[in-house]
Amino acid sequence: MYPWIWRHLPGPIPVKAMVALALVAAVVLLLFYVVFPWAITWVPGQDVSVDAS
C-alpha cells in the first residue's frame, strides 16, 4: 500500500517527501474534523442530560 503510493507520487524524492507529508496532514485533519467528531458520539459518557426518551 505505502510503497504503491510512494511510487505514484510525482517528482524527485524531496518533492515526494513533501507531498507525502501533505497527504498525512490531510488525512489527520479529515480524521480530527470529520471522522472523530462523528465517532465520539458512540463513546460512553456522552449522555449527560436526563431525557424521557
Place this chain on the structure above:
Amino acid sequence: MIARATDTYACVVTTGDRMRGVVGVIGEVLITAGLVVGLFAVYTLFWTGVETANQQDALEEQFEALSSGDVQGPAGPDAAEQDTPEPEENDEAPVAERQPLPGDAFARMRIPRLGESWSWIVVSGVDLGSLTAGPGHYPDSASPGEIGNFAVAGHRATYGEPFAYLDTLQVGDEIFVERGGREYRYLVTESFITVPSDTGVLLPVPGQPGIVADEASLTLTTCHPRWGSTERLIVHGELAGSTKVPSAQNQASGVGEEAVA
C-alpha cells in the same frame, strides 16, 4: 550492481513473493488502524478539551458583552428585584435576548469545591452540540435565581470535563451562578444517582410532579459512571442569597455585600 526490487518483480514473481506482498499490505493496514485508534484516543482525551477551552474563551467575551449590555434578568416573575436600570439608549438591543439560541453564553458558574479556578460559562441548550462548548442550561428550566428549578447538564469526561468531579460535592457546598448582573448563591442539598430517564429531577420542585414551586432550586446532571451512560449523577441545591455583581472591571476583585433573596 544491485538489481532494484521492482526489476526482480518484473522478471520472476513467485508465489512466495505474492504471499509476502499480501501479508505486507495486511501489516500496513493493521499498523495504520493502530495509529488511527491512537489518534482517536488523543482526540477524545485531549483535543476535545482544547476545542472546548477555545469555545469557552469566545463565550467568556460574549458573556462579558452580555453583562455590560445590561441583559434583563430572568424572564417572567423573578425572585430578585429588578435593580438593573432600564436599557437606555440601547435601541439596538434585540428583544430576542430573552430567548438565547442554543450554544449562546447564558450564565457563569463557579463551584469552589471543584477548585478556586473552576469557572465555566454555561451555554443555553443541552443538545450535544451545545454541550461541547460547556455546561448547558435546560432551556425549559428556570433561570438563575428564578422561582423554580435552574437545571444544568455538563460533561463528566471529554470536552473539558467540567463536571468530572461533581461526585465530590457535599451537602452545604456553595455553587455560584452569575447572570444579568447578579450572582446567585446556591447551597447543595443532596446528591444521588438515578436512571437516565428520570426527568423528575428537572421539575420546578424536583421529584414532586404537580407541585407549584415557591423556592428557587438548582439541579446539575451528568453521566454516571464517569465514562458510562447507564446512569445519571444528580446534584440538587437551593438558593441561599444573591449579590449584585459590581461591574465588569472590578468583579475579579471579589463579591460585594451579601443580600438575602
